[in-house]
Amino acid sequence: MPTPESRIRSLNSHSIRENGDYVLYWMQAYRRFGSNHSLDHAVELAKKLKKELIIYEGLRIDYPWNSERIHKFILHGMIENREEAKKLGANYWCYVESDTNPAKGLLKKISEKACLIVTDDFPCFIIPEQTEKLSSKVKCPVIAVDGNSVIPFSKFEKAASAARILRIWIHKNFADSFFNFAKPKYSKKDFVGLNKGTTPPFENFELNEPELPRFLQTIRFENEVKPDPKTSGGRSKALGLLSDFLKKKIHLYDTERSSPRSFPETPVSGLSAYLHFGHISAEEIVLSVLQNTDPDWSPEELILKKPGDRENFYSKSVSANHYLDELITWRDIGYLFFWQKPSFRMDLSSLPDWVQKNLSHHRKDVRDYQYTLKDWESCRTHDELWNAAQTELKHTGRMHNYMRMLWGKKVIEWSKTYEEAFHVLEHLNNKYAYDGRNPNSYTGILWCFGLFDRPWFPERNVFGNIRYMSSDSTRKKFKMKPYLDYVNSLEDQEGFLFS
Numbered sequence: 001m002p003t004p005e006s007r008i009r010s011l012n013s014h015s016i017r018e019n020g021d022y023v024l025y026w027m028q029a030y031r032r033f034g035s036n037h038s039l040d041h042a043v044e045l046a047k048k049l050k051k052e053l054i055i056y057e058g059l060r061i062d063y064p065w066n067s068e069r070i071h072k073f074i075l076h077g078m079i080e081n082r083e084e085a086k087k088l089g090a091n092y093w094c095y096v097e098s099d100t101n102p103a104k105g106l107l108k109k110i111s112e113k114a115c116l117i118v119t120d121d122f123p124c125f126i127i128p129e130q131t132e133k134l135s136s137k138v139k140c141p142v143i144a145v146d147g148n149s150v151i152p153f154s155k156f157e158k159a160a161s162a163a164r165i166l167r168i169w170i171h172k173n174f175a176d177s178f179f180n181f182a183k184p185k186y187s188k189k190d191f192v193g194l195n196k197g198t199t200p201p202f203e204n205f206e207l208n209e210p211e212l213p214r215f216l217q218t219i220r221f222e223n224e225v226k227p228d229p230k231t232s233g234g235r236s237k238a239l240g241l242l243s244d245f246l247k248k249k250i251h252l253y254d255t256e257r258s259s260p261r262s263f264p265e266t267p268v269s270g271l272s273a274y275l276h277f278g279h280i281s282a283e284e285i286v287l288s289v290l291q292n293t294d295p296d297w298s299p300e301e302l303i304l305k306k307p308g309d310r311e312n313f314y315s316k317s318v319s320a321n322h323y324l325d326e327l328i329t330w331r332d333i334g335y336l337f338f339w340q341k342p343s344f345r346m347d348l349s350s351l352p353d354w355v356q357k358n359l360s361h362h363r364k365d366v367r368d369y370q371y372t373l374k375d376w377e378s379c380r381t382h383d384e385l386w387n388a389a390q391t392e393l394k395h396t397g398r399m400h401n402y403m404r405m406l407w408g409k410k411v412i413e414w415s416k417t418y419e420e421a422f423h424v425l426e427h428l429n430n431k432y433a434y435d436g437r438n439p440n441s442y443t444g445i446l447w448c449f450g451l452f453d454r455p456w457f458p459e460r461n462v463f464g465n466i467r468y469m470s471s472d473s474t475r476k477k478f479k480m481k482p483y484l485d486y487v488n489s490l491e492d493q494e495g496f497l498f499s
Helices: 037-049 068-088 106-111 127-137 163-178 209-216 235-248 250-256 272-276 282-293 318-339 353-362 373-377 384-396 401-413 418-432 439-448 471-477 481-490
Strands: 008-010 022-026 052-059 091-096 114-120 142-145
Touching: 022 037, 022 106, 037 052, 037 114, 037 142, 052 068, 052 106, 068 091, 068 209, 068 235, 106 114, 106 127, 114 127, 127 142, 163 318, 235 272, 235 282, 250 318, 282 318, 318 439, 373 384, 373 418, 384 401, 384 418, 384 471, 384 481, 401 418, 401 439, 401 471, 418 439
Parallel strands: 022 052, 022 114, 052 091, 114 142
Antiparallel strands: 008 142
16 A cells, blocks of 8 residues: 555655665664555655665664663664564665764765665654755655654644643544554565665674674763663564553553552553654554454444543543553654654743743742752652652663653752753653653653643642642552562662662
8 A cells, every 4th residue: 555645755856866776765763674654655666666675774873862771772673673674585784883884974875876765754853853964965855754653743733732632633533544554564575676685885783682782882872871681672572562561451551550560560561662763653553452452443443422532432441542542642742742843852942831931930939959960860869759760760761650750740849940950851861761862752851841731720839830749649649669669679779769
């Protein structure tokens, strides 16, 4: 099935280079073979033009917040893609920067022999700037394909100010997009005639997983963050987590997901990082969830009586509906926020007027506590729940979602200024979280300041009318001992943690 026009965006006005040797797919954000609209479109164009298809996936060293943790996660996926490409007979060029294999000028060199370039239309972090820069330098068309979610973002008229508004729009348009999902899986016949054996102008990355630790030791990362030994990247791991979630956890999602406990015990999918790095797509998760509720599920089962009802829309399962609302509505609202103006980041200037006025009014409020970045990063506050949340993030690269909201609110409350609080949250999240550097990283932080929310009363110190959260209320709402015991097991018994 052809890629829908609503997902395709031309980034320059160049004509197809007739003497080009190949169609180049620059795999930046959707790092997978399967359920990938960009790959679908590249294959389609290569066949139409009767050209070779080159699939290029690269990894530089100098990205912001680089670390061994993030590098290793990405490399797991690249190794798996390399092996999958061999099975499919696809010409996959796998580049990893090193001292002996520098990146400077490489992409431009690869592009010189391309008749056109297809890439991923991801709206955040370094990808928008990289894509725009390439499109301005090359002499062939650059096409960006939006494979971010179920509904193409070009169909949204504007960014939504609240989830309840976006939810209604999504419910009214979901069925139409369902019939235009990307190809779920490729076979060898799909690449017949598309691989002429052209070799890359660089040294292909050929290391395997057992060799990664030694290789990573040769790289000078700006951030010393070790990988979580229990976490690995790649498509097979993502699909395994999805399968486990559907078999053992999803039925508890609506009632127990907010209760803090260890990751294996919490009924969540754990797929956020895999979505961020493109090892799995939102489309295939949606389809798997729906088929888990009913193997013969079809859009006819959508409950259309009341668009916007998050408990009764996608299926008869309330738990499945809650999960899909998080995956689609709450994920999309963050991506759409960036889609209107793709950029590296969003900051406090992006907050709505009522929040700006609120922050201005309370800017000089006295803070009961103030901590430095070193205090925050070292988990040295007076609050054991905040320390626990930060410890989980440092050691595992993830954080329980309810604790993440509390974590963000407390940094605002105990920082000298709102701007300082934002920078602390951005730094800690993007440095340690596997799923950091994402549209939802920024909208999640900005939610703590009032984005996508409403004024709350009574008015409070520092927060004003921004929603307030406290550790005391969290203790009353949840049994915290299991969570604290879990986090304590991650730490090397440093005495300050829970004293």
